[in-house]
Amino acid sequence: MMNLLVLQLLNGLQLGVLLFLIAAGLTLVFGIMDVVNLAHGVLYMVGAYFIATFAAMTGSFWWGLLLTVPAAIAVGLILELVVIRRLYDRSHLDQVLATFGLVMIANEAVKIVWGTSPLAVPMPELLSGSVPLMGPLQYPVYRIAIIASGLAMAGGLYLVINHTRIGMLLRAGATNRAMVSALGIDIGKLFAIVFTLGAVLACIAGALVAPILSVDTGMGESVLILTFVVVVIGGIGSIRGAFLGAILVAVVDTLGGVFGPILLRSVLDPSAAGQAGRMLAPMLIYILMAALLCVKPDGLFGGRG
Amino acid sequence: MTMKTNLLATTTLSICLATAAAAQDVPASAEDDVLKIGLILTLSGPAASLGEQARNGFMLAADRIGELGGVETEIVVIDDEQRPDKAADDARELVQRENVDFVVGPIFSNIAVAIHQPVTESGTILISPNAGPSDFAGAQCNPNFFATSYQNDxxxxxxxxxxxxxxxxxxxxxxxxxxxxxxxxxxxxxxxxxxxxxxxxxxxxxxxxxxxxxxxxxxxxxxxxxxxxxxxxxxxxxxxxxxxxxxxxxxxxxxxxxxxxxxxxxxxxxxxxxxNWAPDLDNAANEEFVSEYIEEYGHVPGTYAMQAYDAAQLIDSAVEKVGGDLTDRDALRAALKEADFDSPRGDFSFGVNNFPVQDFYLVEAVKRDDGLYATSVREKIFDDYVDTYAENCTME
Missing domain, CATH: 3.40.50.2300 (Response regulator)
Structure with a gap:
């Protein structure tokens, strides 16, 4: 049982840092720009397709990862310029409609460009295989690398947000957008930076996960819902909240799925416990979200009125 | 007569007529001298590769044989998009408008359930190159339905x-x-x-x-x-x-x-x-099939391709047996049931329910000498295995 707990905590952490990378952009875009971006999952998917393409072109995962970053910046800037910029003054409903349309266009475009069958990204030689943890337990090196790089990026983001001028503007923008623009800051430029930063982070998350999962058109939507839960739990606009929320959601999700049925088995008969556990496990994070919103309606670190 | 009874009477009458047409059992298609075959396969979406293999396998046999059973052959390929509703419409279209003699498909069992009735009730023969739902192997077995694959279990x-x-x-x-x-x-x-x-x-x-x-x-x-x-x-x-x-x-x-x-x-x-098969199963028919397939398509065939290849061979053997005469349906069905062709899987015959009686193997994934990946036979698990539903089938 102890073994399972350790493995699941690691799995939770790994899912958590990925969720954080996606949620960070989403929470900033929502918090600072006040745009509901349903197409954020698309960027995650596009990142995975980028690395699949670049890795196949160069024959190296590392070059693929490196080339994904400028491509992600380009996509972020273009998307902001062409679509998102036109949505700032529109209602949330319009934004939802437009970005949902974007999801469909993007999925179809990806199918046209890359085909319908899932793509595979080879795992870098250096990070393949697994390391012994304790006893017979092993853990994949690559997942450890995801955890490490995710934590490093979270740390970097913390430094940028809290100790640089641009970070100061971001925080100010999240708290009071009108005041920031009244102070003479070019809010248009700030928005473009925020959106692109979010796009790059989501693309990197997609690129990191590509060697584990197959790269597929639906992959964006599957994480988007979880990411919205993270943003709501963490508090809209808060990077710190997104980090804690992501880890919390991921750990509850991975532990609940496994230990829920086991715990239920002690009170119910095995088949009923299995049935109930299967139904309850996916609900746990939503129960968590509902419970948290009862206590803190703005989320963990949501400060906006 | 009230409106309602009137309607009821008309409906009853049309059902009678429809049943009469079915009983007569010779689809309009049988009258012309072209052998028309419709393929309904999943050719898009995440499972597209399965349907593509089946299409490739069927086409490989059809191209090699040329005129199946010595009759001028026309093949229509349709993508069911893995949607049962679309597949059912496609099946009706094939049977009623295109007047096909055979429908070959599908990949997925839920689609088999959707197209089974529209095809078989018109007297057209349905040959499944993959899906083998238990219903059609057991109580609902049908003389117009054949599977060249296996029963799902x-x-x-x-x-x-x-x-x-x-x-x-x-x-x-x-x-x-x-x-x-x-x-x-x-x-x-x-x-x-x-x-x-x-x-x-x-x-x-x-x-x-x-x-x-x-x-x-x-x-x-x-x-x-x-x-x-x-x-x-x-x-x-x-x-x-x-x-x-x-x-x-x-x-x-x-x-x-x-x-x-x-x-x-x-x-x-x-x-x-x-x-029920692997590419390295040792027999002449298989060697020929696998090498031709790889040469034509550049990848190793799977069971989907092999079973569709057999579907084409089955049609060829039966149409040849009846001398290209598709109007005698009983003779055609009897000829199909004989399964007189060399399957790449070796032993092959139909059981009472028109599902294969065949051997099953434990297979292992290997890397071939040419660098391609394939499954390889490790040992035979079942010999001439009959599915467990066959005993519930009473044909006609």
Missing amino acids: QNHEVMGAYAQKQGFQNVFLMAPNYQAGKDSLAGFKNSYTGGTAGEVFTELGQLDFSSELAQIAAFQPDALFAFMPGGMGVNLVKQYDQAGLSSIPFLSAFTVDETTLPATQDAALGLLGGA
């Missing part, structure tokens, strides 16, 4: 029998949470009586199996049995390898095959599956 039963034979005591079972997934585990347990270390139903389309793999690592079962078709299988196999679990035997059905191996490559080497 059989590949799972093969793995259960293997686990039993190995003396495994606790096997970890895993399948997606939908009908075929539940049937799979039931099929496995049909022929395996040992204990289970755990039984997990995952979400259909799940791509990250870290939680399930953590349980397997923690429980250290004697073996894993997984039914994870398509992209799910690709991910499971890769993650199984990465998690360092390769020392635990990996038993599977429809998970490690020629449609997933190009994506999993080395990660799948040594993993086991149950099948």
Whole structure:
């Protein structure tokens, strides 16, 4: 049982840092720009397709990862310029409609460009295989690398947000957008930076996960819902909240799925416990979200009125 | 007469007429001297590669033979998009407007259920190159329905029998949470009586199996049995390898095959599956089929291709037997039932329910000398195996 707990905590952490990378952009875009971006999952998917393409072109995962970053910046800037910029003054409903349309266009475009069958990204030689943890337990090196790089990026983001001028503007923008623009800051430029930063982070998350999962058109939507839960739990606009929320959601999700049925088995008969556990496990994070919103309606670190 | 009874009478009358047409049983298509065949396969979406293999296999045989049964042959290919409603419409279109003599398809069982009635009730012959739902093997067997594949439970039963034979005591079972997934585990347990270390139903389309793999690592079962078709299988196999679990035997059905191996490559080497055939099965017909297929399409054929190849051979053999005369339906059905062709799988005959009686094997994923990945026969598990539903079938 102890073994399972350790493995699941690691799995939770790994899912958590990925969720954080996606949620960070989403929470900033929502918090600072006040745009509901349903197409954020698309960027995650596009990142995975980028690395699949670049890795196949160069024959190296590392070059693929490196080339994904400028491509992600380009996509972020273009998307902001062409679509998102036109949505700032529109209602949330319009934004939802437009970005949902974007999801469909993007999925179809990806199918046209890359085909319908899932793509595979080879795992870098250096990070393949697994390391012994304790006893017979092993853990994949690559997942450890995801955890490490995710934590490093979270740390970097913390430094940028809290100790640089641009970070100061971001925080100010999240708290009071009108005041920031009244102070003479070019809010248009700030928005473009925020959106692109979010796009790059989501693309990197997609690129990191590509060697584990197959790269597929639906992959964006599957994480988007979880990411919205993270943003709501963490508090809209808060990077710190997104980090804690992501880890919390991921750990509850991975532990609940496994230990829920086991715990239920002690009170119910095995088949009923299995049935109930299967139904309850996916609900746990939503129960968590509902419970948290009862206590803190703005989320963990949501400060906006 | 009130409006309602009037309507009722008309309906009854038209049903009578329809039944009469069905009883007469010679579709309009039989009258002309062209052999027309409609293929309904899944050719788009995540499972497109399965349908593509079936189409390639069928076309390979058709191109080689030229005129099937010595009759001018016309083939129409339709993508069912894995949607039963669309497939049913397509089937009606093929039968009523295109006047096909045979419909070959589909890949998925839920689609087989949707197209079965529209095709068979018109007297047109339906040949399934893959789906083998239990209903059509048992009580609802139909003289106009043939399967060149297997009954759906059989590949799972093969793995259960293997686990039993190995003396495994606790096997970890895993399948997606939908009908075929539940049937799979039931099929496995049909022929395996040992204990289970755990039984997990995952979400259909799940791509990250870290939680399930953590349980397997923690429980250290004697073996894993997984039914994870398509992209799910690709991910499971890769993650199984990465998690360092390769020392635990990996038993599977429809998970490690020629449609997933190009994506999993080395990660799948040594993993086991149950099948009615493998590309290296030793017989002349198979050697010819596999080498021609690879030459034509550049990848190794899987069971989907082989079974569709046999569907084309079956049509060829039967039409030739009746001398190209498609109007005598009883003779045509009898000729089909004889299955007088050389299947790449060796022994092949039809049971009472028009499902194959064939051998089943334990297969293992290997890397061939030419660098391509394929499954390879390890040992024969069942000889001339008849599915468990056949006894419920009383034809006509």
